[in-house]
Amino acid sequence: MFIFLMVVQAIVASLLVCVILMQKSEGGGLGTGGSPTGFMSARGAADFLTRSTAILATIFVVLSIALAGLAVKTIGSRDLDTSLERVAPVQKAPADPLANPAPAAGPLPAATPAQ
Template sequence: MSLFIFLTVVQAIIAALLVVVILMQKSEGGGLGVGGSPAGFMSARGAADFMTRATTVLASLFVLLSIILAALAVGATSGREIDTSLERATPVQNAPAADPLAPAQGAPAPAQQQAPAQQAPADPLKGAAGQ
């Protein structure tokens, strides 16, 4: 487990360095890039090449460490079983809830009352007054 924690700390450091290197690169919009001069330690072209290489190396290390940490995590947890000691049992209902609108089981169903059908007038424009 100490190897897992050590690699996690190393990955966090690499992630922080990767963020710093990316922010230091000069982008088209100016960004947070550090301006280089030919009289300085490195020329602007040499600094850009160095930053590109540093970004590539740090990103590759980050991905490699992510894969290694995932493999270690799977290996460490594969032998465990799920703890069900805190599982709550739900009460089982034997009978379904009664429908308050349904008729009682012993009572006969009420007779359906049918209203007498009203006849519509033959011509709807004349209505009942035109007959």
């Protein structure tokens, strides 16, 4: 189901990009001219592309929410992967770092007298 919805979302996204790119930046639609009335006039094309954009955008958002829900439902029930703990055990820090201070690396250098 997840793969099917991903394919549908990819198709919707590509259609959305095509519909948006067909519109003029002024909102004129295809702008091919023709009669001022009718379905494929400049005004009719703009209305059609605007409606198509709104419908495709709504479908895209709904599919995105559905895919996110499916992903959480699928992945949310898994346990954490503890395979790395067997390879390199984690060293835990002491509860109180001042209770067991680390030994000094060596003697401190002697101070040089001021001249």
